[in-house]
Amino acid sequence: MAAVKRQCREGKEFEVEYRMLKKDGNFLWVYDRGRIIDIQGEKKAVINLIVDISENVRIKNHLFMESVTDPLTGLYNRRGGEVMVAQRFGNGNPYIFLMMDIDNFKAVNDIYGHHEGDEVLRYIADLLRQFFRRDDVVIRIGGDEFVVFIYPCSSVAAIEQKIQKISERYLRKIEQEYPLSRSSLSFGGVKYNRTTSFLELYKRADQVLYKVKHNCKGQFKIVEMKTE
Structure with a gap:
């Protein structure tokens, strides 16, 4: 009207x-x-x-969803993730931008074949959907790299507990089905309470993840960023 x-x-x-x-x-x-x-x-x-x-x-709508989702996992692709993250911002609530990387994923493909590698990626996507809320934005950036945008979220400890459970579930699957790959999960994230760009969050979280993987794979760390 x-x-x-x-x-x-x-x-x-x-x-x-x-x-x-x-x-x-x-x-x-x-x-x-x-x-x-x-x-x-x-x-x-x-x-x-x-x-x-x-x-x-x-x-x-179908064409739009195809353009913003990853065909293998059904998660948002980077384009769709950027759109959804931008829509979530508001009211100055704290949030966590979490990156995840599959350690030794190349070994899974090389030893067990790319079909099994795809199965691992789909399994990871299902784990992330299961452990995070429906309104959280789960993204496959590409390859073996994923992002979860958790908004609003004020408890780092609660997310760390989820990460621990996800990692344990993944390791059990690897030990049972892909033991020779010695694959694990590494997480790096940032906690913010102000609106900023997807690219800025990606860069900050990627720096944290790089340090995690450099020190010891299969670990996690979330850094609380100070408001400037």
Whole structure:
């Protein structure tokens, strides 16, 4: 209605798209084009044409989801992750930007084959979905690198407990199915309470992760950043 009123103030025609509730409880996406006409002196009426565009909207949404998700794991890809992280910011609440890297992932591919490597990536994606909240943004950046944006989040200790459980579950799977790879998980993250760019968060978390892997693989660290 706000869009119609705004357009009608500028002229006598309007074009809007919206959802319409049907009698069976389902929704219909429609394109509505209308025009205000004068009748009987000062009285006005609206003549409009409403077209069902539900299929067009479904296809558009499907194409959008394909462009922002990783086809192997179903997680957000980097493009989709950046969009979702930007949408989550607000109200100055603290949050954690967590990066994860699979140690010795190349050994999994080399020893057991790329098909098994793909299975490991899907297993990691399922673990991250299981242990983090539905509203947290889980991203496969590429290769064996993942990101979890946890917003809001004020407890580093709670996230460290999740990381520990994820790592233990992963190590059990590796010991049972891919023992020769000696693969593990390394995590590095930052805790912030101000809005900043995805690239800035990525750089800061990547620095923490690099130090973790340099010192000892299979460990984790979250650094609380001071507000400037």
